[in-house]
Amino acid sequence: MGSEKVIEEKKQGQALLTDEKAGNTKKLYLESYGCQMNLNDSEIVASILSEEGYNTTHLLEDADLVLVNTCSIREKAEKTVRKRLEKYAAVKKINPSMKVGVLGCMAERLKRAFLEEEKIVDLVVGPDAYRELPNLLEEVAAGRDAVNVLLSKEETYGDVSPVRLNSNGVSAFVSITRGCDNMCTFCVVPFTRGRERSRNPKTVLEEIEQLNKQGYKEITLLGQNVDSYLWYGGGLKKDFKNASEIAKATAVDFAQLLDMTARAFPQMRIRFSTSNPQDMSLEVIRSMAKHNNICKYIHLPVQSGSTSVLERMNRQHTREEYLQLVEQIREILPDCALSQDMIAGFCGETEEEHQDTLSLMDRVKYDFGFMFAYSERPGTRASKKMPDDVPLAVKKRRLNEIIQLQHQHGLIRMQQFVGKTVEVLIEGTSKKSELHWKGRNSQNAVVVFPKSGEQIGDFAEVLIEDCTSATLIGKKI
Ligand code: SAH
Ligand code: F3S
Numbered sequence: 001m002g003s004e005k006v007i008e009e010k011k012q013g014q015a016l017l018t019d020e021k022a023g024n025t026k027k028l029y030l031e032s033y034g035c036q037m038n039l040n041d042s043e044i045v046a047s048i049l050s051e052e053g054y055n056t057t058h059l060l061e062d063a064d065l066v067l068v069n070t071c072s073i074r075e076k077a078e079k080t081v082r083k084r085l086e087k088y089a090a091v092k093k094i095n096p097s098m099k100v101g102v103l104g105c106m107a108e109r110l111k112r113a114f115l116e117e118e119k120i121v122d123l124v125v126g127p128d129a130y131r132e133l134p135n136l137l138e139e140v141a142a143g144r145d146a147v148n149v150l151l152s153k154e155e156t157y158g159d160v161s162p163v164r165l166n167s168n169g170v171s172a173f174v175s176i177t178r179g180c181d182n183m184c185t186f187c188v189v190p191f192t193r194g195r196e197r198s199r200n201p202k203t204v205l206e207e208i209e210q211l212n213k214q215g216y217k218e219i220t221l222l223g224q225n226v227d228s229y230l231w232y233g234g235g236l237k238k239d240f241k242n243a244s245e246i247a248k249a250t251a252v253d254f255a256q257l258l259d260m261t262a263r264a265f266p267q268m269r270i271r272f273s274t275s276n277p278q279d280m281s282l283e284v285i286r287s288m289a290k291h292n293n294i295c296k297y298i299h300l301p302v303q304s305g306s307t308s309v310l311e312r313m314n315r316q317h318t319r320e321e322y323l324q325l326v327e328q329i330r331e332i333l334p335d336c337a338l339s340q341d342m343i344a345g346f347c348g349e350t351e352e353e354h355q356d357t358l359s360l361m362d363r364v365k366y367d368f369g370f371m372f373a374y375s376e377r378p379g380t381r382a383s384k385k386m387p388d389d390v391p392l393a394v395k396k397r398r399l400n401e402i403i404q405l406q407h408q409h410g411l412i413r414m415q416q417f418v419g420k421t422v423e424v425l426i427e428g429t430s431k432k433s434e435l436h437w438k439g440r441n442s443q444n445a446v447v448v449f450p451k452s453g454e455q456i457g458d459f460a461e462v463l464i465e466d467c468t469s470a471t472l473i474g475k476k477i
Helices: 036-050 075-094 105-110 113-117 130-141 189-193 201-213 237-242 245-249 254-264 282-290 307-312 319-332 351-364 381-385 392-415
Strands: 003-005 026-032 054-056 065-070 099-104 123-125 146-148 171-175 218-222 269-273 297-299 337-344 368-373 421-429 436-440 446-450 459-467 471-476
Touching (some): 036 065, 036 130, 123 130, 254 269, 282 319, 307 351, 351 392, 421 446
Parallel strands (some): 026 054, 065 099, 099 123
């Protein structure tokens, strides 16, 4: 099914590498699919296994252990992983002592059945069980099945220092919440990642401090729903109501966490993802306005512009409430970029409802978008209660209309930067030219400009002279 990423994302499905740790002799080949959260989880896994004698390798054929961190969000994501398992099976024929483990959302969704379905798999580990990897590997070594898919009330890996994989040394992800309580009817995440819990702000700040010392310049606070962050001493968000009065009075919410982070690290850029419209508060927007170092970009998935579809999706807001939120953001943060996630062809979507999506996009004119055709996921409320009745051809046509419109809006937004000077954090060499740098401005737009003695990790003031629908082109001033 069609999907399109308009903003640049980390490449998926390639070997993730980290620095070698002296004395480690075993070789781990690690691949990560899906969201940024998964990539960060892979970094946690690499950290745990580095203590067990494993260094990463980019050669599948060399690996003692192959781990694939999987995504279940759409059928296509799962198919990609199944294809990779075929490849691992071919390599295992040549190297029979190689062990293969499946991590993440597919592991959680399919559990023990994975071992029966895919004979090549030795190990199945859900997103909350990575601390158990050393024990599970012992089980595998002893010739036993190794499955741990328990979901946790507390696990946030707060004390694990992720080793940075394929890092440019400039920007890093820092997880602040795990799980999701929202139960959108189309979404498999609450089933695969469990209930929502937040990480101790102290460990969040310590991790950023370490990154700061290592020379990192930008961090992205991660969660399925960051605006719902709430630390009250640990435990599930849903149990907050039973917390003691002291815990309630000293609780830290997302606006406060943002504020603390921005104050503690004034030299660092701070980003966050993802915001759920229903949980985004004015305090968060005001926190963003208060601090120059909080990037002016909000990923604000809406999924549909139709109130009736939003209701069927169990999103907790209407079209009008969403537009009102966008207006408030524009008022407080006039230069803030916005991006969307959209689902085309959700159960029962009429042509009129689809038109509502296009008209909402016209109102907001998003800078970027992530757009998908609806893919029914087993176990979700939609799969049980609502027929997946929009024909594939119609889904694809609607998806295309959404993508085309997003291209137009993206171009309009990019053109607004032409003639302006923006601050760019240099992330690396441009893919198209050795002579140009590539980086992003505060609004998350990709900027390329000619090199003139700068280094990766430097900030540069760049005058924007031209653009495409995805890239700003300029020169340093
Ligand atoms: N809270 C997370 C959601 C993760 S899923 C976030 O807001 O980023 C990321 C996106 O995948 C969702 O916003 C939605 O647009 C899309 N998605 C989720 N389930 C889907 C499904 N069953 N079919 C198609 N797209 C889906
Ligand atoms: Fe999924 Fe909705 Fe949570 S999209 S991750 S259930 S906010």
